[in-house]
Structure formats: C-alpha cells, structure tokens
Amino acid sequence: MVRRTRRSNKMEVNLVIKEEGFIKTPHQTQRNMLLNQALKEFADDLDTLDQLAKEFVPGTIGHSLEDRSQKVLDDEEIMEDWQIPIMLAMAEEVCSKSGDILEIGFGRGVASTMIQDQNVKSHTIIECNDSIIDRFHVWKNSFPEKDIEIVKGLWQDTIDDLGLFDGVFFHTYPLDGEEYMEYIANSVTFAEHFFPTAASHLRPGGAFTYLTNEIDSLSRGHQRLILKYFSSFSLQVVKFDIPEDVKDTWWIGSMVVIKAIK
Numbered sequence: 001m002v003r004r005t006r007r008s009n010k011m012e013v014n015l016v017i018k019e020e021g022f023i024k025t026p027h028q029t030q031r032n033m034l035l036n037q038a039l040k041e042f043a044d045d046l047d048t049l050d051q052l053a054k055e056f057v058p059g060t061i062g063h064s065l066e067d068r069s070q071k072v073l074d075d076e077e078i079m080e081d082w083q084i085p086i087m088l089a090m091a092e093e094v095c096s097k098s099g100d101i102l103e104i105g106f107g108r109g110v111a112s113t114m115i116q117d118q119n120v121k122s123h124t125i126i127e128c129n130d131s132i133i134d135r136f137h138v139w140k141n142s143f144p145e146k147d148i149e150i151v152k153g154l155w156q157d158t159i160d161d162l163g164l165f166d167g168v169f170f171h172t173y174p175l176d177g178e179e180y181m182e183y184i185a186n187s188v189t190f191a192e193h194f195f196p197t198a199a200s201h202l203r204p205g206g207a208f209t210y211l212t213n214e215i216d217s218l219s220r221g222h223q224r225l226i227l228k229y230f231s232s233f234s235l236q237v238v239k240f241d242i243p244e245d246v247k248d249t250w251w252i253g254s255m256v257v258i259k260a261i262k
C-alpha cells in the first residue's frame, strides 16, 4: 500500500493507494512525480477555497425541486439580477463572430436583448415554458425588422430539426428534482449534459458559451470535458455584487464564463 501526505498549518491530505498497478509508470520517480503533483494541486486548491469561503454570503439554502417547466414565474424567480453581468459577458463572447446565434432558454429576455445589441444575422431561441413564450412575443415587438425565431418546446425535443450556428448560448435551469440530480449533483458543471449537442450544432470555429460552477479558475476535470468536444476554450472571471440573501445556488461575487470553440 502506497501512502502520501501533504500538510499545511490548517489541514492534512492523506492519499492511500490500495492497488499496486494504480498510476503505474516505468520508473518509480515518474510515479512519484505524478502523485506529488496531484496531491500538491489538491492541497493548493483547498488552501484557495479556505480563502474564498470567507467571501461567501449566507444566501437562502434550499432550492425548490418542484416541476417548473410550465410554472408562471416572476422576474427574480427566472433569473436574479446579480446574474446580469454574466449575461453580458456570455452575449459578447457568443457573438464575437456575429452570424447565426442559437440561444437556449429565453427567461426574462435579458441576454436576448444583449445578443440583439451585437447586430447578429439571425437569432433562434428555444424555450419550453408557455408563459415565458408569451414574454418573448412582447419582447419581440421591440425588434420588428430583425430575424428572430422562437422554437417552442424542450431543446431535447426540438434541436435536431435545427441546422448549424456560429454561436450557441446556453442558459437553462433544472426543471425538476430529477434534472437537478442528473445535471447538477452528478455533473462537472450544469451545462455538461448539453456539450455533445452544442458541438454538433456549431459550424467549425463557432462559439459555445455557458456559465459554470467555478469561482476563480477551471478545474482539471472541467477542462478535460470541454476538450473532449471542442478544440479550444477561453475563460472569463466575471465579477458582480452578490446579495446576502441570494436565492440561487451561488454565494460569492465571481463566476467563470466559458467560450468553447468548435
């Protein structure tokens, strides 16, 4: 059994390898290098989290898991205002080459307006909630000359009929407890379940943007997952004011936004 320990003043990380063939390299020094690197990275991450935890606000823990696919929601239930700077960062990234943009989830239309501000060629929006589709029709009146199309339904049921795009903007939320468990609790990041679909609907060089559950950088697992479907990516750390009583499952005033390139 191989054991490794990494200590700092406040904590200790212990690694126990039970199987001899685990991370087997031709030479022992090579294995030591990999293990030390992994352990150091984990310990450094914990020290960084120790600092970041001091910036957390209490919020209102206990997100509702009730079915909201057709629920009539008010603005703040759809998306709290603190997310507006994130929408702007994502809209600017997804429209960096203009062209044909696909947006998943209309919500309050905040991001849709920002996408329109970028003068895109066409703008297709998939939205499943009928009351939000009503909001879309009111919003659309402000853009009479623009090529904007709404596709009604879940993206899972409708996206196959759509073609290729230059940019895909993804911002949905879990519609019920089942989606919460599948897409949040068991995923690297919420958008993970959409990665293959995003990649298959982008033209070469097209951009996919989404928000993450990352505070100040990107985990290795998350990077590996992006690179499985996309050729490259860039990240932006967006700063904002987070309310003390935030209701969404986020408690600190920064978040990483990703732009992944097909």
Ligand SMILES: C[S@@+](CC[C@H](N)C(=O)[O-])C[C@H]1O[C@@H](n2cnc3c(N)ncnc32)[C@H](O)[C@@H]1O
Binding pocket: 069, 078, 079, 087, 104, 105, 106, 107, 108, 109, 110, 111, 112, 126, 127, 128, 129, 132, 153, 154, 155, 156, 171, 172, 173, 174, 175
């Ligand atoms: C957080 S809101 C989007 C907010 C929007 N970005 C804005 O700036 O106002 C999420 C939206 O995604 C929609 N949605 C959630 N899951 C969906 C799915 N599977 N297919 C289509 N729309 C979905 C919801 O009905 C909701 O309108």
